[in-house]
Structure formats: structure tokens, C-alpha cells
Amino acid sequence: MNQISFFFVTFMRVLLLAGLGAMTMLVGCATSPYAEVWHKKPRLTGPSGPEPLATAEQSLTRAIHDERTKPLIAMGECLDGLQSASDELKRNPRDATANRDYNFGVSRIFQIIHDTNLDPWTQPLIVPTTNGEFVLTFKPDPRPEWNPALYDFTPADEFDVGGKYVTERITRDGIGAPIVAVEREESKNARGKAAPSRIYRTVSAVAKFQGRRCMLEFYDPLDSETARFYGRTVPLAADFTVPLAVMLQETDPGKHEVWRVLNPEKYAYTARIERLQPYNPNKTVVLVIHGLKDSQATWTPMINKLRGDPLIRKHYQFWFYSYPSGYP
Template identity: 30%
Template sequence: MKPEDRTISVRVIAAVTCLAFLASCATAPHTVRGPEYAPTAKVMREARSATAPVAKRAADYLQAAAMTAPLLGTGIGTPACETYNTACGELTVLLRSSEGGRLWNQPLTLTGDKTYHLRLEPAGNAVWASNYFTAFESPDQVKEKLIRKKITQEGVGGALVGVRIVNPPEKFAPVKGITAAVTATLDFHATNATLALRRPAKQPTAIVEGKVRPLAANFSAPISYYEPPANLLLVGVMGALRSAHYEKKTGLYFLQPYDPDRIPVVFVHGLISTPFDWVQTINGLQADPEIRKRYQFWVFAYPTGNPVLYSALRLREELAKVDKLYPDHKDYVLVGHSMGGLLSQAQVTSMTRADWEQTLGEPGMQLFATLRPTDLVAKATTFKANPRIKRVVFICTPHRGSKMASGGIGAFAIKLISLPVDLVTTMKSEIPEETLGRSTMGGSLIASATLRQKRRISRF
């Protein structure tokens, strides 16, 4: 590991641990949009007119940006800069959303009081492909219900949320699509204009109007775009008690577009929880420019009432799908809280039939005597450590089991849990009846077996 990589890794571990408890950290000050540049007031009003033709409105936005672009050197947050930023952002939203995107992603000649020739900048290392996002949202339109402090960056350009939703849905995409921070900038050469969709998380500055300038960005809005259900606590509880209702939602979800140059951090939530529990943590991590640049954030969702080893199998299968679809990805970092830590532990631990027989004795022998390698129970209980996982961060993980879970409270809670019918049917068909009652797929057994095999746990 390179020294700089080790420094960043330590930074991530420290940040994750602190943020899991403090939920957020210092952010750049968020400035309310200031007054617009007075000489452009009339043209901006016309650009926002819903009754005017889209091409005319686009030309008006270009005119406002062209009038203020030479004044960007007067400072960030000035009326001229605010007008330029607003014109860039609103022009992008207008062209992408109006008339089914008819005017998007093609050279345009737009006429208002003046005629402009507009083109989109091609994709590059720090520029999004113009056809990648299917929609753009203004951060002002995103309700930030779970965010306590906005992570923003002051600069030039229109700060937007890029949203990608395609049909059929892409693998690992949330239902509402994949989002990212986007900064729209315009460069002018006389009446020729170039619209660039910049990636502020990857490169916080860009050459705009001939000078390197910081980019305006809102890093909280993309994750806030995923609105939590109104009854979030109830969803977590029902995911534990009635897991069958949430089985179809089990999976790995990318919260940002896949980037082969960034390290994937996979967050695994705990008991009676949902991936929304990580919103504050991810938002806080994005306050660090180096973390934004070097890491991408994914979440694993699962109903926590299912057996631990079964959920660990589902996580293992999801990571295998990533390996197949994106073989060039960088090695994973897993962050597991509580039960999620047990699922993460199972990804870096190797367990064999011999390990179980040594740990469980006769019940273990009875269990594996009838199992085939392709059986669900066999796949859930015997596995190899994932070599693509290089680090795991455990938060409040009961590695040695939980006295509460094995006591009266745990026994009472287990009686309230209803497992999916197909899962129960499969387990009953594969496990001998005399062994089934021993909770072979429970979390305490993997903990005890892992303790015996601690020398065989992968290094991470």
C-alpha cells in the first residue's frame, strides 16, 4: 500500500467511526443565493417565462451568462457571479427537460435578442458525458430531510443534481436512479458557447473563461434526493419482524455512478435499521475533498429478521455480481454496524465443513451429511474469504455474540419474527429435523466458529 493510500485509509476509518456517532462534521458555509446582476434582470425574467418558446428562453439564459462571464473575476458570490451560476444551471435543466429533451445533446443555434451557437463539451476525466444523466434537479428542489448540515462548495457554475434513470433499470441502481453532483459552466468565444457538465467531486476547480476557478457544488443534495419513507422506524422494525415483505429489496445499491478510479465503500446497516441510517455518515464523509475524490459510496440493504448467514450469503452474491460486471474495480472497504458487522465479518472469513463439525460436534456432522454443495444452507455456511476486500470497519459489532440476543429478551424477539415462507421451506427440506431446531443459520454460531478459526481470518 502506498503511503498516501495508507493516510487516506486511516482518514476514512477515523471519519467513519466518528461520524457513526456524531452524524456529521464541519462543512463549508452555505450561502443563500444572493441578488442577481441588475443589468440582466430583464433578460432573466424573459428566460424564466413559461409562455416563451424553449429556444428563445435558452438564448436569453445564454445572453445573461455572456453578460456576466467577463465579470467572474470580481469575486465569488457577487451579483454577476450569482447570475452567471443561475443562468448556467437553469439553462441545463431547461434543455434537458423541455419537450422530452429534444434540444439536448446536439449543437444548437439559439436566437433571442442575440444569436448564439451552443455545443456540449465532450466527456473527459472531470466532465460528465452529456448523455449520461436523464434529468437534472436544482438542489433547491431537493428536500434534505436527514441532513443536518449541507456540504457545499462556493464557486462558479450552476450546482445541480444529475439523475440517471433508465429502463430496464441498471444493476445496482436504486429505484429513483443514480445521482451525482454536477456543475454546469459556460465558456464563450464571441457568440460561440460551450456548456460543460463538470464533476466537482473529482476535480474541484476548472478553467472557466480562461482562468482556473473553484466550482460551485452541493454534495448533500444528491444523497438527499433519496427521500426516506415517512415511517422510517416502522420500516426497520417490520424488516426484522416480517422480512418477507422486504425480501425483493435486498441488494447492493450504488449511490453514485460507478467509477473505476475510486475505492468502493460498502455500508452494511444493523438490526432494525435501513440504509437510510448511513445518510448522515456519508454526508459527513463528503465534507473531506480527498475522500470525495478517492472513494465512492454503496449500501447493502436487507431485512434484518433473516438469518445472519443467509443475509451474509446475499451480500457475498452481490459483491460477486460487481466483480463480474466491473472486474476493474478497486478493492472494497466494508463498514458494518452491529449485525451488519457480522455480515461483513463473514466476507473476510473462510469456513469449511470441518470447521463446523469441530465447532458443533455431532449436530454439525448430521447437518453436512445430507447437504449438497449447491444447497442454500451449504452455500450459506461454507465460504471463502473475499480477496477483493482489503479493509473492514466494525462499529458496535457483537463479535462474541450478544447476551441480550441469547437471553430472555432475544428469545421473546425471535418468537415475533416471521421468516419468508420459501426460505423456511428450503431450510426444512435441506436440514435434518433433529438439527433444524439448533438455529444453524443463526448469528451466534458464526461468532463461535470464527473465534475458533481466528487465525484463518483474512488479513485486511
């Protein structure tokens, strides 16, 4: 082998090793977690309230303890405690302890429904208690996509979140329980509706009592800054980050980033436009597009931050375009 050939072969080997090393780094980056979600046991924080809130808090604590073994009894304890907190909040909407207990109680309704498969969505749920029956139901919405039977609901206070793209938790104080709503089944016509194959939504739930009847009402906190609460307009509580984090962890868009560069034809089917919230014709669509060896996940920190701004929420909605970035 002459000297020129030797150097050529050596040079090609160096290039090959460098390429393999770079590819390993790319794959390693692609598999690092963009979002991490941990379940936690929710609990009331802060000092106990005065009566009747102290008794209400005890009922809510018992409900958490009993939910797995005696779900209907647990739901009754939850509704007893929630009604007491609701009555106090009606009397004094600025009572921070009553607000805390109320939001915690609404969240526990959804915790019990989620953990025990109780179903107040297909028909009103009769809940026996020592003080008489409660009826648990919901306020219907004419929009088909707001049918609660289509979703699994998990209270946002059951999650801690983190990860590369989830470094800040954006919330809003107010009345109501921030909820993560995940569509039970994948949509058969998601692409035609510019929707994800499975919807992950941020929802805020408010409970109102009419005697022994408890009605749950759902709000989209990206569209509503306030809620109606017994004749008053009050700030609506929200958690804008947890649904994004859950969606990122469940869908894991980073898993195909490298391969969509190397073999774009194979992943051509992944090219699509998707919206992150129900379409609102009164808001301007902001379409975000990622770059080479990337995915829609790259926009998560920006979208998470911007959703915390009420003016942005009022005027804009975010969609993304994702595609195999290996195409020239």
C-alpha cells in the first residue's frame, strides 16, 4: 500500500468513527426525557381551618383513606366536606382557607372517579350518606368534544413534573380544580381535524350544590379567566403545565427525531399539523415549526411560558407542524 492510499484509508476510518460517534450522541440526545411526570399522594397544605372547615377537612381526609375499599362511602364523605367548604366560600369568597379546601374537595371527586371507576357521566350518580343521598351529575355542554364520558380525568395536584423541556410550572390561582383530561380512545379522524391522535387537555372543574344535588361544570382555562360561582364572577384556577408534561411523556416525540432525519421516507406519515387546544375562531393561530433533527417538543418551554400570559391566552392559540426533517 503506497503512502497516499494509506492516508486515504486512515482518513476514511477517522470519518467513519467520527460519524458513528456523532450518531451515538444524536441518538443519546433523542432518548433523554423531555418531560417527566411523577404521581404523588395529594394532601392539604397549611394549617387547619376553623369550624366548620376543620370538620370538612376531616371528611376529605377520610374520603382519601376509604376510596379504594368503599368508593361510594368515600364519595359521600368527599361531598359532605366539599359542601361545607362551598357554603363557607359562598359566605366569604375571599376566605383563602375555604378556597383551598373547596379546590381540594373538587379534586378529590375526580380522584375517586378515576381510581374507582364510578361513573357520573352516563347517568347521575346516587351517593348515600348518613345525612341522606347526594346526586352527583354535571352540566352538559352542546359541543360534542366536551362530553366528559370521552375522557379520563386526573387532578393536577396528583402530579409533580420536570424534565428537559418542563422546567417551570405555570398555574393560576382561583376557584376550581385544575384537571388533566386525556381522551380515552384515539380519534379516527384526527388528521382531518388537525387534532392529535389522542387529546390531552387542561380543564378546570367547579362544583355547585343545589340542596343535595352537586353539579360539576367544566371550563377551558385557556378560554376562560373567570367562572360563575353562586351569582359571583370569580377567578378560575388553572394548571397550564401538567397537561403538556403528561402529553410529552406519553407521546414521546423525541423517539423518532434521529430516524426521521436518516430515513424520512419511512416516517413520511408523521408529517402533520396539530392543534394543542380546541379551535377558537376568535383567536389567531400561531403555527410553530421545528428544525433539523427535532420535533414539536422543542417548543414546549416557550408555549408553556406564553400560556401563562392572560393577553396571549386571550388572543392566540398554538398549533404546530411536525415533519421528517431529513427531507431536503
